[in-house]
Amino acid sequence: MCGRYALHTHPEVIALQLGVQGGAGIDARSTLAPERLAGWKPRWNIAPTETMPVVIARSDAAPQLHWLRWGLIPSWANDVSIGAKLNNARAESVTEKPAFRQAFSKPASRRGRCLIPADGYFEWQEAPAGVRGARKQPYYLQQANGKLLAMAGIWDSWQSAQGELFESFAVLTIAPNKEAALIHERMPVLIADEDRQRWLLGNPTEALALLRTAPDDTLRTHAVDRRMSSARIDDAQCIAAVKLNEPDEESPETKAASSDSHQDRQGRLL
Numbered sequence: 001m002c003g004r005y006a007l008h009t010h011p012e013v014i015a016l017q018l019g020v021q022g023g024a025g026i027d028a029r030s031t032l033a034p035e036r037l038a039g040w041k042p043r044w045n046i047a048p049t050e051t052m053p054v055v056i057a058r059s060d061a062a063p064q065l066h067w068l069r070w071g072l073i074p075s076w077a078n079d080v081s082i083g084a085k086l087n088n089a090r091a092e093s094v095t096e097k098p099a100f101r102q103a104f105s106k107p108a109s110r111r112g113r114c115l116i117p118a119d120g121y122f123e124w125q126e127a128p129a130g131v132r133g134a135r136k137q138p139y140y141l142q143q144a145n146g147k148l149l150a151m152a153g154i155w156d157s158w159q160s161a162q163g164e165l166f167e168s169f170a171v172l173t174i175a176p177n178k179e180a181a182l183i184h185e186r187m188p189v190l191i192a193d194e195d196r197q198r199w200l201l202g203n204p205t206e207a208l209a210l211l212r213t214a215p216d217d218t219l220r221t222h223a224v225d226r227r228m229s230s231a232r233i234d235d236a237q238c239i240a241a242v243k244l245n246e247p248d249e250e251s252p253e254t255k256a257a258s259s260d261s262h263q264d265r266q267g268r269l270l
Contacts, residue, residue, distance in 0.1 A: 002088060002188045004169045004231070005121040006239055008042030009148060011065055012223050014117045015055065015070055017148050018055050019196055020063045036146045043236040045122075047231040048087040054169050055115040056155055057107075057200040068114070072170035073158040075111065075131070080158065083168050089154060091174040091189050091211040095204070102172065103154040105204045110157035113207060114169055115191060118149045122228065122237060138228055139183045140239045144220045152189035152199060152210070178216040190214040222265070237264040 009017070046052060048071045057063045071083030076098075086099055094100045098154030103111040104239040113257050127134035155169040180187035189211055191199045198206050228238035 002121050002173060002186075003048070003123070004228075005046050005116075005118040005151075006044050007046060007052060008044060008119055008236075009116060011037060011040060014053060014055075014148065018053060018063075018115060018117055019193075020025055020065060025092070042236075043234060044236055045231060045234045046227050049084055051089060053117065054153065054155065055117065055150075055196075055200070056112060058109045058112070061114075061261070063196075063200055068232075069166060069168040070170075072099060072103070072156055072166045072167055073152065073166050074156055075158055080160075080166055083166075086170050086185075088173050089170045091172045094172060095208070096194065099152070100154055103156045104207065107201075108179050110167075112155060112191050114153040115157045115196060116153045116169065116171055116188075118151055118152040120149065121151075121188060122224070123180070123187075124229075125183045131149065135226065136229075137244065138224050138226060140241075141180060141187075141219050141221045141223045144218060148230065149188070150191045150196060152191050172211065172239075174211060174213050177213050177218060178220045179221055183221065187213070190218065211261075235247055 007014075017044040043052070049069065051069045052069045053065045055063050056066050056068075069083065070087055071084040072089070073083040074086075079081075082099075089097065089100045094104045104113060107113060110205050115134065120140050122140055124136040124138050127136050135225050140212050153169045155167060158168070159168045160166070173186045174189050176184060176187040181216050188191065191210060195210050200211050202210075221239040224239060225242050227233055
């Protein structure tokens with residue numbers, strides 16, 4: 001699954017790298033888009049329920065960057081709380097699950113497929129069985145060539161009784177490739193550069209063909225400090241490599257935020 005990710009690339013650079021046309025490709029209608037651009041700060045530890053830039057194409061319109069909330073809220077939901085549980089969606093069942101199937105198979109002006117840009121994502125390796133006091137170890141996974149990851153996603157719109165509109169997304173996951181399998185049993189579906197338009201605008205059959213595990217040489221990984229397991233900590237040290245054979249002591253900052261563990265904000269894998 002994908003429970004946290006990092007995005008420190010500026011949105012205008014994201015627009016260029018992912019095939020939307022610079023500033024013109026950033027949707028001015030998206031909630032608070034001008035303010036978000038002006039106040040953009042690099043993000044090193046993004047958790048579910050946060051609002052981040054995502055590439056979508058409304059109907060057959062050209063792809064643009066929009067600001068959407070992580071954690072899909074289906075149009076039929078009673079309230080926004082369901083989104084905290086729907087940050088990931090299994091690629092194998094995306095056409096069957098009620099929360100996901102319309103967004104995947106019947107894109108429209110208020111739902112569809114999307115690309116979630118990321119400089120990298122985090123995963124936690126299970127602690128060794130039978131080792132007393134052992135803890136999960138977080139790792140950072142990024143594209144081996146240094147480019148942005150384009151994670152496959154779906155998005156939907158939900159409107160409250162008061163008329164407030166929420167646009168939200170979920171990351172699609174699949175069985176891992178060789179590198180990712182060393183850490184976890186799932187990984188995000190990654191869309192290659194040449195497949196972006198087909199993912200966003202293609203028919204369901206074309207999109208289904210893109211739900212595949214990335215080649216084994218796609219990613220590179222390294223261990224990171226356990227302090228990033230707290231979603232309250234968001235700085236460049238979250239993605240810095242650490243040596244696992246050195247003592248690992250929790251900082252006072254991490255201990256103070258220990259109640260906000262990564263499990264609290266990863267949501268469910270459906």
